[in-house]
Amino acid sequence: MVNTCQSCESCEGGHENYCSKIIFTYNSHDRDGTVTYGGYSDMVVVNERFVIRFPDGMPLDRGAPLLCAGITVYNPMKHHGLNEAGKHIGVVGLGGLGHVAVKFAKAFGMRVTVISTSPGKREEAMETLGADAFVVSGDANQMKAAKGTMDGIMNTASASMSMYAYLALLKPQGKMILLGLPEKPLQISAFSLVTGKSVS
Ligand SMILES: [Zn+2]
The missing domain is CATH 3.40.50.720 (NAD(P)-binding Rossmann-like Domain)
Known part of the structure; x- marks a missing residue:
């Protein structure tokens, strides 16, 4: 996901994936009306709540998201x-x-x-x-x-x-x-x- 409402019960309980206003990484309409294209994008805008920083000390060829x-x-x-x-x-x-x-x-x-x-x-x-x-x-x-x-x-x-x-x-x-x-x-x-x- 790239964003949610961040104020409903699901969001406040850490279950943002159940938010009724969820904006998926792919094939959702973002708040500005644009369509999200996931891995087909050249770049994406993601709320910081849903981003994990790649550890500084880890070589890029040794780590990957699951x-x-x-x-x-x-x-x-x-x-x-x-x-x-x-x-x-x-x-x-x-x-x-x-x-x-x-x-x-x-x-x-x-x-x-x-x-x-x-x-x-x-x-x-x-x-x-x-x-x-x-x-x-x-x-x-x-x-x-x-x-x-x-x-x-x-x-x-x-x-x-x-x-x-x-x-x-x-x-x-x-x-x-x-x-x-x-x-x-x-x-x-x-x-x-x-x-x-x-x-x-
Ligand atoms: Zn929510």
Whole structure:
């Protein structure tokens, strides 16, 4: 975003992305009536509230913003307390969001289990990204062994699926964070939430 109203409840609460007067970086009308063109621009005007200074001591070829994938994963991890060392987090799906989730979770000092439909992702998950464990979601024995062990799950899958099998992996009061946006309605049994588990 390049600007918001800066005075509504969302803006004052640090949730400017929910502001009804938000001006997006791309394809919004700015206050002067011009259209914002995001990365197609030669230059942009951004309110200082939404700019982060590149650290003086960091070489330009050593730092880069993590942009959408970064904030989509980092924000809910922080908001829901899924950033505490020693907690066990599951990451469903190892695409763009999933691999960032693994990297953040390891940087937070968490135990990380990647859950994937694809056995071929094991090497990338464990050896390249440093996950502690890998579970194939279609393997009933592996899913059973992981049951009730996780404080949280970052679910990045966009395919429509039953949530039951994943909710079973959570400890009581565990939280599943949905980052994927399946087109079809979710299937969630109320019984799978009765031990205080939540979906957000
Ligand atoms: Zn606002």
